[in-house]
Amino acid sequence: MTHSSPTATTLHTLAQPADLPALDKVLHQPELKPCIQQYGLTLVTQQLRELLAHLRTQALSQQLPLAKVTADHIIEQLLAKLEQITRSELKTVINLTGTVLHTNLGRALLPDSAVQAVAQVLTQPTNLEFDLNTGKRGDRDTLVEALICDLTEAEAATVVNNNAAAVxxxxxxxxxxxxxxxxxxxxxxxxxxxxxxxxxxxxxxxxKEVGTTNRTHYADYERAIGEQTAMLMKVHCSNYAVVGFTKETALSQLVTLGQQHHIPVTMDLGSGTLVDLAQWGLPHEPTVKEILQSGVDLVTFSGDKLLGGPQAGFIVGRKILIDKIKKHPLKRALRVGKLTMAALESVLALYRSPEYLPERLTTLSLLTREQSDIAQQAKQLQPSLQQAVGQDFEVSCEPMYSQIGSGAMPVESLPSFGLVIRYLGQAKASRHIMQLERKLRTQPLPIIGRIHKDALYLDCRCLSEQHAHTLNTRWSTIQL
Structure with missing residues (x-):
């Protein structure tokens, strides 16, 4: 079959390069004035030039309808493009995954006191590295070191940007x-x-590895010590558990061995908590103070996990070792800024009154939410969500289990409640559930759930009252 050239009628409906308006003509359209005031002449001109170039390419290849080269149509495309490129890539999302400390969603949420502290230092000069007593340059660690030492009973402490950096x-x-x-x-x-x-x-x-995957004895450490040994290191297995035929050398034994050979014993505690969580019905996790009281020389841990603060890494313990660490060139490369310091000081201060932590520390508040409270919230949302997803899906309120997340107590779960969406049609359920999950995830306010056994689970443990109201209102008026 041969392809005929475009007919006269077709050519008449297609735009030619000469049909495109000049850039200056579009820029001087009255409708574009508010756009220029919002985005600036430089950005508007740049994006308009790129848009006109794209339209010219389409016209040359006879793919541009004549109706699309009017100034109004071009301005409409330009506004859509400007909105898209200026939209923030870092978005607020609604976490309905059931994971409280979700690494991919930013881990711990800061309490209001920390948010206010950060806001204050954002626009004002601070004494970040200025000693107000001497009038000389100071050490930013001193802003929180005394507080950390008071809470952990460490001799000294230093802060870097995360626990990996601390190690x-x-x-x-x-x-x-x-x-x-x-x-x-x-x-x-x-x-x-x-x-x-x-x-x-x-x-x-x-x-220098010692022992086996499931069993490591005191003698394994003892035999491995040599002239080149600089450290005995323990790593808290916070993101997995080995069960069955296992053996772990007690921390006290390792401390004794280190003291006998004058070798520091350190521990990467990972999540790291400053209080015994068991007092609020949560599983016990070794506290930093407990580890230091066992005789360990240094402990490293995170700030944005169980502690409930901003992303940070701590090294606490013996002063002679901390002083040496502070002098290392990497310390400057890994240090934290004033925003982290402000948030960190505010969160740590909450631990001075541990009896108020469940109300004042956001992370602990989410971890200790009553299942009945979560269930009530889910039941309030069920009718509007059912209306939004339509008759092809069934939305039910069901009990489920949350997890702490970010490597903290991986085998422990928290009784929770939420919404479960199942497909009722005859076609393959997994495809429709995945499509629905994507629709929720790509909303202006993204909603993140989890798919399990061809159903979409929306755990309400981390759902704030504000977001619950927003969802109820939105789901009542849209069709997903």
Whole structure:
């Protein structure tokens, strides 16, 4: 079959390059004045030039309808493009996954007091590194060090930008070109492919594995000690559990061994909590104070997990070792800024009154929510969500289990409640559920749930009253 050239009628309905308006003519349209005031002449001109170039290419290839080259139509496309490119990529989402400390969703939510503290230092000069008593340059760690030491009973402390940085700095400062002994069963990998062996290699330390995956004895550590040994290191397996035929050397034994050979014993505690969570009905997790009281020389842990603060990494313990760590060049590269310091000081201050933590610390408030309270919220949302998804789906209120997340107590679960959406049609359910999950995820205010056994689960544990009201209103007026 041969292809004929465009007919005269077709050519008449297609735009030619000459039909496109000049850039200056479009810019001077009265309708574009508010747009220029909002986005600025530079950006508007740049995007308009790119749009006209694209339309010209379409016209040359005879793919541009004549109706699409009017000034009104071009301005409409321009506004849509400007809105798209200026839209923030970092969006607020509604976490209905059931994971409280969700790494991909930003982990711990800051309490109001921390938000106010950050807002204050955003627009005002601060004494970040200025000693108000001496009038000389100060050390930013001093802003929170005394508070950390008071809460953990450590001799000294330093703060970096996350726990991986804390481990890296500790190894770089105390064990360069030296051996660090670790149980093979503790060579963990956590989210983002963070591996203990890789961190050691980056720090210039030599990993010396002892024991087996499931059993490591005191004698294994003892036999491994040599002239090049700089550290005995324990890693809290916070994001997995080994069960069955297992053996772990007691921390007290390792401390005794380290003291006998004058070798520091350190522990990467991972999540790290400052209070015994069991007092609120949660599983017990070793506290930083408990680990230090066992005689461990240094402990590293995170700020944005169980502690409930901003992203940060702590190194606490013996002053002589902390002082050496602070002098290492990496310390400056890994330090935190004033926003983190402001949030951190505010969150740590809440721990001075632990009896108020469930009400004042957002993370603990979410972890201790009553199932009955969550159930009531889910039941209020069910009718409007059912209306939004239509008759092809069934929305039911059901009990379910949340998890703490971010590697904290992986085998523990929290009784919760939420909404479960199932497909009622004859076609393959998984495809329709995945499409619905995507629709919720790509809303202006994204809603993140989880798919399990061809059903979409929306756990309401982390749903605020404000967002619940927003969802109820929106679902009552839209069709998903």
């Amino acid at each position: 890296l700095l500790m190894l770089s400062a105390l064990a360069p070109q030296k051996d660090v002994i670790v149980s093979r069963g503790e060579l963990v990998e956590i989210g983002g492919s963070f591996r203990i062996p890789d961190i050691m290699s980056s720090a210039g330390s030599t990993l």
